[in-house]
Amino acid sequence: MIENNETIDEFLARHTGDVEEAVRKAAAQEIMPRWRRLAAHEVDQKSGPHDLVTDADRKAELYLTEILAGLLPGSVVVGEEAVHASPASYGAIRGEAPVWIIDPVDGTRQFVRGEEGFCTLVALARHGVVHASWTYAPADDRLATAVRGRGAFQDGERLYAGPPGTRPRPAGWWPCWRAGPDPQRRPAVTPSAARNFSTNSRARRSKSAYRASRSAPATASPTSGVPAASTRWGRSSASVSRPTVEWAKPQ
Numbered sequence: 001m002i003e004n005n006e007t008i009d010e011f012l013a014r015h016t017g018d019v020e021e022a023v024r025k026a027a028a029q030e031i032m033p034r035w036r037r038l039a040a041h042e043v044d045q046k047s048g049p050h051d052l053v054t055d056a057d058r059k060a061e062l063y064l065t066e067i068l069a070g071l072l073p074g075s076v077v078v079g080e081e082a083v084h085a086s087p088a089s090y091g092a093i094r095g096e097a098p099v100w101i102i103d104p105v106d107g108t109r110q111f112v113r114g115e116e117g118f119c120t121l122v123a124l125a126r127h128g129v130v131h132a133s134w135t136y137a138p139a140d141d142r143l144a145t146a147v148r149g150r151g152a153f154q155d156g157e158r159l160y161a162g163p164p165g166t167r168p169r170p171a172g173w174w175p176c177w178r179a180g181p182d183p184q185r186r187p188a189v190t191p192s193a194a195r196n197f198s199t200n201s202r203a204r205r206s207k208s209a210y211r212a213s214r215s216a217p218a219t220a221s222p223t224s225g226v227p228a229a230s231t232r233w234g235r236s237s238a239s240v241s242r243p244t245v246e247w248a249k250p251q
Contacts, residue, residue: 008098008124008131012147015071019122019134020143022067027120027138030060031105035139036114043112046084052108057081060104064122068100072124075100098126116140 034042034056042055061079069077076092079102083090093099100122105111107118116139123133135144144159146152152159 008126009149011072012124012132016132016145016147018071019068019124019132020145022064022071023120023122023134023136024138024143026060026063026067026104027136030063031056031111031120032138035111038112050109052112053081053084054105054108054112056111057105057108060120061102064100064102064104068102068122072098072100074098075124077102080104093125094128096127098124100124101130 034054038054038056044053045051046053058081061081065077065079065082069075075098076095077100078090078092081104093101101124103121105118106121110117116137118139119135119137121133121135124131130148132147133145136142142155144152144154
């Protein structure tokens, strides 16, 4: 907990490892036992067939909410599933209290399909500024952490974005933080394909429906920041992973 006039930075200096432990335990207890073992009744749709939630999402979020709120009394939690159930709870991000931001299973569709490309995301913010983050890929047991002003690490090894002035090159593979392409993983759809729909999407639509979709205005995708076309039937089903960076050690 924050003691007396302790700052968030001082809190993180003492408790970063405790948060890491909580993230690992949530995955070990609530997520991995359900990976590749989900029953039909443990998977639900939210806004549509590509927007899924599972018992693993819900239970891992509840676990982390209890542990993290107890670790930092006075803090609030904004979790993906809680916000879906009560959108007004998102307003806590703009409040005075420190905020834990949780996505218990980022990549739920991959999780449901039994793939490895999912992770647990936790961040601590206050006044709109993110002070620390934890990104854990439990299928590979890899953890990336970052603390404001102290750098980023993967499994204890410092990460680098290249020399100053160097433009990071997108890796374009899942999960988001992983460095470099892996031949065992499925490549992301390119931004241009997302805007114009994927080849499969084109094949499924009639010619007239495709022309209608091409003339629709572009809107921002809430998950990737890449424009996605809106149509009378909804958004394109093309899947776009978030921009990623290939990290490099200094020479």
